[in-house]
Amino acid sequence: MRPHGASEPALEPAVVEQAMQWLVRLQSGASSEAEQRACERWRLQSSAHELAWQRLNGLGQGLREGTHGLSAQGARQLLQARAQVSRRAVLSGLVGAGVLIAGGYSLQQRTLLPTVFSDYATGTGERHSWHLQGGLVLQLDTGSALDIDSAAGARLLTLNRGRLLLEPGQNADVRLRSAQVLIRPAPASRLIVQQLATTTQVQVLQGAALIDYGQGGARLERVAGWQQHFSAAGAEPAQPLNAAATAWTQGQLVAERMPLTQLLAELDRYRPGILRCDPRIAALRVSGTFSVDQPDVSLALLTEVLPVRVQRVLGYWAQVIPA
Incomplete structure (x- = not known):
């Protein structure tokens, strides 16, 4: 070539x-x-x-x-x-x-x-868990990538892409870095970290975590039950933890009056190919539990509960349009 x-x-x-x-x-x-x-x-x-x-x-x-x-x-x-x-x-x-x-x-x-x-990575539609030495447990969501660097007994994790469920264990010395933050989780804590386009979302499920962010090196602590977004400009207001925060770990997507375009964007992450939403129906609200392990089944379900249909090209391109 x-x-x-x-x-x-x-x-x-x-x-x-x-x-x-x-x-x-x-x-x-x-x-x-x-x-x-x-x-x-x-x-x-x-x-x-x-x-x-x-x-x-x-x-x-x-x-x-x-x-x-x-x-x-x-x-x-x-x-x-x-x-x-x-x-x-x-x-x-x-x-x-x-x-x-x-x-x-x-x-x-x-x-x-x-x-x-990356040391650990998942493809489209794949989730995977690893149990590492020291009691460290990792679960990567679809399309995620993670590096691990160990030095002097400590582990520095770098989330390059996607979403991670992290359980450091009782004795693990772990730091987690994304594009916007450096996180120091407490022993025996559980948290979800997601690298988005311009922010990092941190969700604390159990225990607590210290979070360094911003160009000035600001630091705050978040405890179980709270979630927050961090950007290059700083920290957005903390919010109560989403009750369905861990649904993805079980292969589910829980929607509560979610805009259709947002739901399809989530399903698109798990489906090989391209999935798009017609702007005319983007604002339709959806409630229910959908499978991310079978995104095409979830699309079929949408056609039963909403006035929409799925237009496909070679099974690769799919667009949800008005029925």
């Missing part, structure tokens, strides 16, 4: 998004033969589709170059070492290759790279 120069045509954001969704799905190890054939059909639909596919595959190949023949741990360590010195260079190279498009499309938001470099 020849190198991609800056003179090559830029790709539409929607095409890049489709290619990334296909790539993540097919490399997850959970794709079916039907999905592989559907991806091939998508690639054949236009030269832009094939170009986006080739560029993203070239990116993955380059990042993994030289890891063949190594143990899984050795390969991961090599990739992490590269990541520490070349993340910015890789992103710059993507801009030159036309994979990132001027005008606000952010690879960090779609987050292909964290799944390449």
Whole structure:
């Protein structure tokens, strides 16, 4: 494959998004033969589709170059070492290759790279738990990525993407970092931390946590029963803990008069492909419990309780529109 120069045509954001969704799905190890054939059909639909596919595959190949023949741990360590010195260079190279498009499309938001470099990661529609030494328990939600760095007996966790349920254990010395905060959970506490586009949400289920935030190094303590968002500008007002905060850990999404567009945005995180909401019905309110493990079943349920229908293209694109 020849190198991609800056003179090559830029790709539409929607095409890049489709290619990334296909790539993540097919490399997850959970794709079916039907999905592989559907991806091939998508690639054949236009030269832009094939170009986006080739560029993203070239990116993955380059990042993994030289890891063949190594143990899984050795390969991961090599990739992490590269990541520490070349993340910015890789992103710059993507801009030159036309994979990132001027005008606000952010690879960090779609987050292909964290799944390449991170110690622990989940794909679309996947949740996974780990029980580590010292009593540390982790559960990652769909599309999440986490790094762990241990030094002098302490563990520094970095949430690169997505949502994490953290249980430090009685004797675990743990710190958790996101883009906006540094969290020091108390022993035997339980908390959920979610990295959103511009904020970090912290939900304390049990115990307490010290939270450092803001450029001035402000600190506050939150105890069980409270949740709060933190941005680069500071801390938003604390709120009582959402009663359904842990529903995702059981594969459920609980809605209480939730705008349809918000509910679909949540289901979109668990469904391979693209899910969109027609603006004409975006404000419809939805109440009920929906499965995130079976998002298409949840979509079918919506058509029974709301005046909507689901319009699909190849099973990949789906849009909820007025019935």
